[in-house]
Amino acid sequence: MKIGTALLASAVIGLFALGEVESAKADKLDDVINAGKVRCGVVLDFPPIGFRDANNEPAGFDVEYCKDLAAAMEVDYEILPLTWAERLPVIVTNRADVVFGATSDTLERAKTVGFTIPYAIYYAQAVVTRDSGIATFEDMKGKRVGAAVGTVPEIEFLKYAKEWGTEDLYQGFQSENEVFLAVAQGKIDAGITTNTAVKPITDQYENVIAGPRMPWTTDYTSVVGPRKDFGWLNYLNLFITHQVRSGRYQELWGQFVGGEAPDLRIPGVMY
Amino acid sequence: MGSGGVQFFFEFTERDLLILAEGAKLTLIISSLAIVGGTILGGLFGWLLSIGGRVGAITLGWVLDIFRSVPPIVQLVLFVNFFPIIGFPLDAAEAGTLVLMMYCSALVAQVARAGIEAVPKTTRWAGRSLGMSYWQDLRYVVLPIGLRAVLPSWTGVALGVLKDSALVSVLKAGELMQVSQEMITRTQQPFLILGIAGLFYFALSFPIARLTEHLERRWQHD
Amino acid sequence: MEYTFHWRPVFNRLPDLLEAGLITLEVSALSMVIGIALGLGLALIRMSGNPAIAWFAIGWIEIARNTPALLQLFFFSFGLGAYGIHLTPYMVVLCGMAFNNAGYLAESFRGGFAAIPDTQMKAARSLGMTATQAYIRIIIPQVLRIVYYPMTNQMVWAVLISSLGMLVGFHELAGETQRQAFRSFRLFEFFLVTAVIYYVIVKIIILSSRLIAWRLFRY
Numbered sequence: 001m002k003i004g005t006a007l008l009a010s011a012v013i014g015l016f017a018l019g020e021v022e023s024a025k026a027d028k029l030d031d032v033i034n035a036g037k038v039r040c041g042v043v044l045d046f047p048p049i050g051f052r053d054a055n056n057e058p059a060g061f062d063v064e065y066c067k068d069l070a071a072a073m074e075v076d077y078e079i080l081p082l083t084w085a086e087r088l089p090v091i092v093t094n095r096a097d098v099v100f101g102a103t104s105d106t107l108e109r110a111k112t113v114g115f116t117i118p119y120a121i122y123y124a125q126a127v128v129t130r131d132s133g134i135a136t137f138e139d140m141k142g143k144r145v146g147a148a149v150g151t152v153p154e155i156e157f158l159k160y161a162k163e164w165g166t167e168d169l170y171q172g173f174q175s176e177n178e179v180f181l182a183v184a185q186g187k188i189d190a191g192i193t194t195n196t197a198v199k200p201i202t203d204q205y206e207n208v209i210a211g212p213r214m215p216w217t218t219d220y221t222s223v224v225g226p227r228k229d230f231g232w233l234n235y236l237n238l239f240i241t242h243q244v245r246s247g248r249y250q251e252l253w254g255q256f257v258g259g260e261a262p263d264l265r266i267p268g269v270m271y
Numbered sequence: 272m273g274s275g276g277v278q279f280f281f282e283f284t285e286r287d288l289l290i291l292a293e294g295a296k297l298t299l300i301i302s303s304l305a306i307v308g309g310t311i312l313g314g315l316f317g318w319l320l321s322i323g324g325r326v327g328a329i330t331l332g333w334v335l336d337i338f339r340s341v342p343p344i345v346q347l348v349l350f351v352n353f354f355p356i357i358g359f360p361l362d363a364a365e366a367g368t369l370v371l372m373m374y375c376s377a378l379v380a381q382v383a384r385a386g387i388e389a390v391p392k393t394t395r396w397a398g399r400s401l402g403m404s405y406w407q408d409l410r411y412v413v414l415p416i417g418l419r420a421v422l423p424s425w426t427g428v429a430l431g432v433l434k435d436s437a438l439v440s441v442l443k444a445g446e447l448m449q450v451s452q453e454m455i456t457r458t459q460q461p462f463l464i465l466g467i468a469g470l471f472y473f474a475l476s477f478p479i480a481r482l483t484e485h486l487e488r489r490w491q492h493d
Numbered sequence: 494m495e496y497t498f499h500w501r502p503v504f505n506r507l508p509d510l511l512e513a514g515l516i517t518l519e520v521s522a523l524s525m526v527i528g529i530a531l532g533l534g535l536a537l538i539r540m541s542g543n544p545a546i547a548w549f550a551i552g553w554i555e556i557a558r559n560t561p562a563l564l565q566l567f568f569f570s571f572g573l574g575a576y577g578i579h580l581t582p583y584m585v586v587l588c589g590m591a592f593n594n595a596g597y598l599a600e601s602f603r604g605g606f607a608a609i610p611d612t613q614m615k616a617a618r619s620l621g622m623t624a625t626q627a628y629i630r631i632i633i634p635q636v637l638r639i640v641y642y643p644m645t646n647q648m649v650w651a652v653l654i655s656s657l658g659m660l661v662g663f664h665e666l667a668g669e670t671q672r673q674a675f676r677s678f679r680l681f682e683f684f685l686v687t688a689v690i691y692y693v694i695v696k697i698i699i700l701s702s703r704l705i706a707w708r709l710f711r712y
Contacts, residue, residue, distance in 0.1 A: 045456065052457065056290055081443055088678035093355030112678050150675030171582055171662045172672065177456030184459065185574035340695040341688045342656035345667055349688060352681040356496040437561035441660065448563060461571040469560045476559050
């Protein structure tokens with residue numbers, strides 16, 4: 001009897017092993033389901049979208065999105081804390097399955113990774129020191145300005161700085177939090193960040209106030225996945241629309257950012 | 272404080288000290304693995320170099336020289352992106368340990384080779400003519416004499432690797448340096464936290480330095 | 494292996510990388526010059542026998558040698574920033590490296606001084622030289638010769654350490670590479686080319702140091 005069970009067991013396992021061979025053509029979606037775990041890259045120095053709570057645990061809008069995705073797929077989740085700069089490499093090098101990291105969908109980046117439809121929309125805004133005298137974007141000319149390295153604000157601002165001939169006054173920081181610290185210390189006069197972060201930052205520091213909105217276009221941010229895994233990217237697209245339809249998008253936005261969640265629509269374009 | 276009643280910044284508390292200690296623990300694990308592994312590998316490489324002649328110097332010697340001539344931080348970024356390309360996605364701590372281990376072995380190889388060559392040929396011939404085999408000569412003549420000659424240099428390498436483990440912070444491995452950096456931006460108290468982190472590094476280096484002193488003293492007596 | 498390498502973006506940026514390599518050389522060399530001066534001073538202070546200032550030197554040397562260079566750089570950026578002292582990224586790297594170099598070189602110098610027999614000083618003094626003259630003409634030239642090899646090592650080390658500039662917003666070779674790589678996020682390709690450039694820089698330093706040694710010490 002025992003031998004019978006053992007034989008049966010090995011036959012079943014053998015069949016599964018066969019399935020494994022068959023699934024050599026499995027795509028990312030299959031991989032995640034079979035692994036029983038989705039590995040989400042999240043930027044944790046981007047309050048209120050991603051940050052560490054008082055227990056040093058990951059929290060925020062993006063973290064909740066990862067948890068929701070895992071729940072929808074009925075798998076576990078793993079949060080991989082990232083710097084801004086690591087958001088794409090982790091996908092390319094298969095250290096994460098998906099990145100929820102407010103990633104702007106630039107054409108240059110799309111050569112390296114795959115983007116979903118936009119899942120959140122931001123615009124770039126500066127936080128400035130109280131005595132910097134910066135009220136408009138033009139006032140930033142000749143001032144010391146900082147942003148996180150590898151971000152769209154950095155690339156966009158440097159275009160203006162080059163025109164003004166003030167590139168020397170720009171400084172890149174390894175994290176958004178370092179940018180805020182630098183403004184608070186007076187190391188720089190203005191730090192470029194995202195509109196959602198402005199309120200928590202200005203609440204935190206007495207000498208830091210909201211600065212002007214940056215002149216470049218609205219920041220459409222997408223969820224990031226491997227470039228060639230269309231099945232997976234499709235699944236993520238559907239997940240994003242379901243988050244909106246179920247009201248979860250508005251709920252989380254209200255909880256972490258406050259107010260009305262922005263419409264995930266690009267005017268005048270069909271996508 | 273933050274919008275929606277969510278708070279993002281917190282003062283430094285006693286719990287943060289524990290979090291830093293956790294980081295220090297990981298630093299200790301990463302650097303011990305790297306130092307032990309790197310010393311074993313480096314000893315082997317050093318021996319190969321000492322017997323390898325010209326061929327050894329051109330092949331192995333050249334590879335090890337590259338590890339010594341490229342900044343560890345560049346090696347880290349390079350390899351953490353390389354392992355997954357060849358199909359071995361490692362997490363940050365694993366990749367960091369591996370890179371540090373290779374870096375350490377390249378430095379130890381140089382030290383070990385110097386140690387082996389520090390033993391006079393005549394001493395080794397004497398050993399061999401007493402009927403020792405090559406391996407006996409290596410074990411009972413070269414090892415004790417060479418080890419004493421290179422102990423200070425080895426200590427320097429080990430302490431260097433311990434400090435270089437701070438660079439693993441670029442990979443977000445959660446070791447002492449990275450934890451400190453994140454805590455600085457969260458608590459806005461750079462001097463306090465850098466000071467505590469510095470003390471932790473001091474405390475980690477201290478046992479290695481003391482062990483060396485102890486061994487040097489003991490060996491002087493026999 | 495699913496990965497397809499993109500080399501073209503790297504080669505398009507090669508001039509920027511090479512220019513940044515020169516900045517790496519510049520900041521390393523400057524930090525060495527300052528580090529040698531400070532290190533010599535620290536070694537002399539430490540041996541001076543005056544306990545108050547000797548402790549200052551010992552504190553500097555121990556901190557420089559026993560904490561990570563990265564930690565020292567952070568002290569010069571956000572650490573000083575907390576007290577309203579704002580250094581540019583260039584100055585952060587230069588000061589941090591000079592501080593670090595000085596600590597290590599001070600110990601080399603101390604070893605160098607210890608290797609010169611006391612009798613030389615006595616001989617110089619008995620020839621009518623003042624203590625300062627004896628130091629400058631007799632002792633220090635010999636010390637420099639003894640520490641020449643450790644100094645070359647330190648210079649190589651300085652080049653390797655300067656790569657930490659990447660983490661404090663300085664655009665030396667590693668920092669510039671990071672900035673360029675982040676446009677398309679092809680980190681492996683960019684950093685591989687940069688590793689080669691570092692290797693070449695280090696080889697150039699070692700070769701020229703041998704040439705200089707051959708010129709200086711051939712008698």
